[in-house]
Amino acid sequence: MRTVAAEYGPEAEEVVAALLSADPLLSTLPTKLPQPGDWADPVLLPQLLVRGGEGALPAETVRHVLTMLALSKAREFYPGLDQVAEECEPRSLTDFGWAVFEQWRLAGMPAQDGWALHALGRLGDDETVRRLTPLLRAWPGEGAHHRAVDDLEVLAGIGSDVALLHLHGVAQRVKFKALKARAQEKIAEVAAGLGLSGDQLSDRLVPDLGLDADGTTVVDYGARTFMVGFDEQLKPYVLDAAGVRRKDLPAPGARDDAELAPAGRKRFAALKKDVRTVAADQIRRLEDAMVTRRSWTAQEFEQFLLGHPLLWHLVRRLVWLAETNGTDTAFRVAEDRTLADVRDEAFTLPAGAAVRIAHPLLLGDGLAAWSELFTDDGIPQPFRQLARPVYTLSDEERAGHRLTRFENGPVLPTTRLLGMERRGWQRGEPQDAGVERWLSRRVGPNRYVVLAPEDGIAVGAHDAYPEQRVETVWLDVRPGDY
Known part of the structure; x- marks a missing residue:
């Protein structure tokens, strides 16, 4: 930069030198620093713990952190917050950010301190998303559309799979038109930035929720461990070390680790809630894909549907079509994730095939055979596919x-x-x-x-x-x- 600037003369060289030497912690400061409201009192907030168990930041330093947050805008955060994040325990920062937001709400959400909401985009995590989304859905009905729109920016700023899942859910289902349209715009912006269609982005937004490829995970109580997973209807189940199936995780006992057991139980509760959200959203999305005749490439089908630890449970309860050179072949997914035709003979998906969910209109004479197979095998469908009523124009x-x-x-x-x-x-x-x-x-x-x-x-x-x-x-x- 300096070399090129020198080619344009001393004035350009001087300006570029000043630009490159500017301290971003100082160059972004306004003439007058913002003053957080009286509600933002460090005494009323949880401590900001230093990494490594080295204590907590003193109250005066916490006031400086609050000023840094007040200097920030939606997804444009004061760079000094990066140093704060390096020094403080992540969980402590997240709890602090939510407490700041709650104190702001208790103070009546003064507009001049709207930074308390934006701060969640920098300090928040998946649990923040779960807490915030119900408020986002309710605010337009309380005359606070602009605040709900700011909330969309927070979800986009957190940017995790769970955050994008909830953002997509707002874009699909929220009852307030203006907010729904804004959420759809935000999703479109994300998709355009990735060079994807909205449907393709939706495929990538389905979170795996930390589950293994087979849809299970281990919850550690210290003295005991449990394997948790989800059945074909995405209902949770628990297996203890002896393989005995339980309806739920047991309450922590005296021999269990005092930290691991409550944390594991809390994690399972959040996991069940997230899976319920995923299941409802994805069933609607798959049914709409059938009606609109949306197609996937063979690679997309295998990666985002068949290979997903949760979605594959829905995928195997449907009949699919593989279109190659104008010819459709119906198939289904077996319990071991292999593919089979209506005679239960192995089916290989051609690499260049277009894959779609079979509408009964497209199955023709094969509809009866597929219906009989699913009935005999006791395969419950996530929505009406084979038994779907079909109408013909008079x-x-x-x-x-x-x-x-x-x-x-x-x-x-x-x-x-x-x-x-x-x-x-x-x-x-x-x-x-x-x-x-x-x-x-x-x-x-x-x-x-x-x-x-x-x-x-x-x-x-x-x-x-x-x-x-x-x-x-x-x-x-x-x-x-x-």
Whole structure:
């Protein structure tokens, strides 16, 4: 840099020299340092422990740490925090960051101290993510959309598999449209940065939660060890040293290690919670992939689905198609993760195959044989695949656009309509008096199924029309009011 600057003359050389010699700990300081609020009192916060058991930072030093946090912005942290992280125990920093955030909440979340939320992006961990996500989902309903958006930045800043999983969950399921859209933008930014599609990023966001390749892990109580895992329905189980199966981990006993046993039990509780979240999200995602005919390459299938310690349990309860040169071959995954056809003969997945979940429409005459196999073997499916009802357009429907057979059916709770969002439907834009007049689902390029409830959905007052019929159902090139 200095050599090139010299080629442009003394003035350029002087400017670059000053730039390179600047201390980042000083050059980023504003003229007037921020003053954290009175609520940020070191006496009210847990100690910041020094690595190696060498005590804790004194209160005056903790005040400087708080000032460093106050100097920071979302994902733009004062560089001195790196030195703090080198000196302090990681767990201590995480606990300190959450305590700062909680004190800020107790103080009424003053806007000028919003850094207390941003700080979690630097100090937080997976447990922080689990605590923070419920608040993120609730804040828009409390008139704090901007705070929820800041929360998205925190999740992106933590950046762990669990953080990205929860960020993706918000993008898929949160009920507040603006927040959902912002989360989707954030996911799109991450995907674009990695050169991936949204679906491809979703494959990579499924965490393994620290499990071994077979979906198990060992919990150490010191005097005792237990192997924990998850069955084909992703329900947890525990095996003791003698191989006896238990429903849950036992309470720590007098002979167990006083630190290892409680920590292991706490870890298992968090693991069960995370697996429940993963299972619900991935079942919905796989069902949507079947309906939209999404495909994976053979390598993606083997790496992200078959090779995943949790997802493979779902994968082996479905029928799959391998498309090669325009020809589809149906197969399933056996208990030992090998592939087999409907006659239970070994199947080899071609390297260039496109793999997708078999919709019953695509199985043709083979549907009955596959249904019989899954029934005889007692394989429960994660969602309705082989027994899924299939409808064919009548000549009248094919010539027009109305689907009258689904209109004016039984009276339904409006909450059932709201629940359709979890199935991939989108609520329409609010019209007169803030009423959403339609719901739609994209089923192909420029092709939507749209339905109109007779009263609509009142934004912010869903109980205004607690029950209603579906009045009109039609196909259109875009969603809109009938």
